[in-house]
Amino acid sequence: MGNGNKNTKAAITLAALNIAGHGNLNVNHQDNKWHHVWQVMREQKIGVLVVREAHLNDERKDSIQNLFGRVIRIEFSQDPxxxxxxxxxxxxxxNLVDTEDVNTTEIVPGRAMLLEMKNVDGKPLSILGVYAPNVPAENAVFWKLIQTWFEIHPLVRKPDGMGGDTNVVEDALDRLPAHPDANSAVTALDELKMYLRLVDGWRDTYPTTRAYSYLQLHTGSQSRIDRWYIKRPLLEHALEWEITTVGIKTNHKMVSVKLTTEHAPTVGHGRWVWPLWLVEDKTLAKQIHERGMVLQAEMGLVSNWRTRNPDYNEQTLWAKFKADIHRDAKKRSKKIIPKIITEIIEVENRLRDVLDEKGISEEDRTLSGAVLTERLAKLQQQRYNVSRMNAQVKNRLDGKIISRYWSQINKEKKPREMIHRLRKNMPEGVPPQYEKDSKRMASMARDHHDNLQSERKDIAPEVREEKIRIVVDRVKRKLTPQQIQTLKEKLTIEDVRNALKLSSNFKAPGLDGILYELWKTLDARCTTATAQEKPAFDIIKIMHRVYNDIEKNGIVIGTKFSESWMCPLYKKNDKADIANYRPISLLNTDYKVFTKALTIKL
Known part of the structure; x- marks a missing residue:
């Protein structure tokens, strides 16, 4: 269903970063950089990261994989x-890419390596990672070596993208202060780009923008030597070209691009889920309490009416209340931004303004740009260190005991399953045809499960009734008159309270995004307010009134009380056959409390 934002094609984020060495050799030491490498990939949802100055050997790689092997796979080429x-x-x-069917080839030891893997549409994707020499003559030779390698290996798939540290720029605009680079190196790189049909996507997207990825600390000069080149035919499927400061001790920024394909499935933003930390937010709690008190008064009013209004009743009031607090929570979650994030955004904006300002000398631009770039790097390092420290504390408290956290960190990681195509229903004898449009595939899945519910409706009603009677007659155990009377009675307040108590925390909510934890917290606040003789919003009584109205009048159309979000999970056999997917339905938590209360009574 999504949150109203535009749906996008499924994409893989490619990034490249010079980490300037691994830091402390002890992978558990706070100065080892691989903790931050994973943090960057996790936070920014990077599928593939090209790391330069990795300083790896087999022993160092194994120690990193022992720690992060569940979530990352590392392939490397070391200096001889x-x-x-x-x-x-x-x-x-x-978490994001298929790491099973992966192949790497060393082209220039410690300098250039080719990765072959699957793209988001399941088709081959080839990426060339490079770390070019700094000396112009060696730089020129490096690009020629790569071209020669591909010329003598014509059967190897040429790279769809090349990312890394070029140590040369083709345009003086990419240096601050501006100046041209050695012609031999520029020419060699241009010839390789032409041979591989690669394009500097960032510059193609921002033809006149000044932005830099490398700061030379002792001079303050900057350059855009960290790049992603993409095959020209793929350029229209490449988006979100970024140059980003990350919280790792290095004088390079990270460069990244999102790469999709023509036939990649369309992916929505999913449903918005109420963050657990937001349940305890005092400002939002006050808003919910105020809305709850109004709801309480309105329900008291409609319950005294002799004639029920089908458009203004307990169910419609409840639906409006949920929609209102959902909207309040989304707004509040966007406002609660840590102070350091605000400062980072301000520095980024100031840096952008300085680099693009017209009436400023190159000397002033260089000095101001260097100062702001350094400041930005320190702020990001600060943020990363705080985040890592919080993770370490959490791990020390819960990482050694059997808990939900322990289960999560030890769970095998796999990328999200995508449905790339579904086979259409065709007449017998007609060759199979496939649907690749995501919306039409969703409609096919819906129709398939709708049809399952209506199978064999051609059976005569009297035959159906007779079959049902035969089955029922075989059931010898009968309800007593007292049990029948109990089932006729409506749910009580205690039924609802017990059902909520028995509902487990940390469960996936439905499309409204509301957690069990919110209802439980509101109930606890009501208990506290009542004990202190303060006005109390009694969520249990409100839910009880809604459930009783449903028992008496049925569900009001349009309130979305019983709506569900169906998630098809692949079982086995042909992935293009919708019958080979098991549907899991995510239901709203208030609906599940209602059904649990009925189940308990049964």
């Missing part, structure tokens, strides 16, 4: 002379 210099690596995020 030493592991303490150069080195290029691919880091694949197991």
């Amino acid at each position: 002379l030493t592991a303490n210099a150069k080195g290029v690596a691919f880091v694949l995020n197991k």
